[in-house]
Amino acid sequence: MELLSVCVGQPRAVRSKSGWSGIHKRPVDGAVWVGRLGLEGDHILDTENHGGVDQAVYLYTEQDYAYWAQALGRALEPGTFGENLLVSGLASAGVPIGQQLRVGAALLEVTAARVPCVTLAERMDDPGFVRRFREARRPGMYARVLQEGEVRAGDPVTWANQRPQHAPTILDDFEAFYRRHPDAATAVSSG
Numbered sequence: 001m002e003l004l005s006v007c008v009g010q011p012r013a014v015r016s017k018s019g020w021s022g023i024h025k026r027p028v029d030g031a032v033w034v035g036r037l038g039l040e041g042d043h044i045l046d047t048e049n050h051g052g053v054d055q056a057v058y059l060y061t062e063q064d065y066a067y068w069a070q071a072l073g074r075a076l077e078p079g080t081f082g083e084n085l086l087v088s089g090l091a092s093a094g095v096p097i098g099q100q101l102r103v104g105a106a107l108l109e110v111t112a113a114r115v116p117c118v119t120l121a122e123r124m125d126d127p128g129f130v131r132r133f134r135e136a137r138r139p140g141m142y143a144r145v146l147q148e149g150e151v152r153a154g155d156p157v158t159w160a161n162q163r164p165q166h167a168p169t170i171l172d173d174f175e176a177f178y179r180r181h182p183d184a185a186t187a188v189s190s191g
Helices: 062-072 118-123 129-136 170-180 184-190
Strands: 002-009 025-027 032-035 057-061 085-088 100-103 106-113 141-147 149-151 157-159
Touching (some): 062 085, 062 129, 106 149, 106 170
Antiparallel strands (some): 002 025, 002 085, 057 141, 100 157
C-alpha cells in the first residue's frame, strides 16, 4: 500500500447550512504534519459534524476513485471527496474498526465510515450525490491519530496491528448508520 496524495482544504464559501467548508481539498507537495486533530493546514469548519479526535483524518482509496471516475465518466483529482489521504492497494470497505495503519511517521487507527452530507453533493455538483454515494457503498474511513508525525505522497502504508477480531468493518459501520437513520440519504441530499 502507498500514500498517493496528501490533501488539505482552505475555507471556501458553499451553499450549505454553515455557509463555509474545507471540503475543497488540494494535494500538497512535501511533508505534512499529522497532529492529534488532523493535518497541518487543513481547515475543518463544521466541527459539529466533522473533525475531532475520532475524525482527525479521512482516507479514501485509489480503487474507489477508479469506480467513481467510471461511474461519473470523468477524471477526478485527488481531494475531490474531501479526503486527506489517498491510498493505493487498499479496499477500505473491508477494513475493521480498530485497525491501525502506519502512514509515513504517523500511526492512525480506523474509527468510522464517512457518512456523506449535502456539502459533498455540492462539491460533486450533483444534488443526488448523497444517495449515489450511499448506494455505491464506498464510504472511505475516518481515523484517529495515535502517533503524530509527518506524511508525504509516496510514503508506504502498512498494517500496524493484527486485524481486530470480531470488529465491524467500515462497510458494516456505514450500513449500520443507515439502518439507524433510514431516511438520511434522502433528507441530507435534499438539504
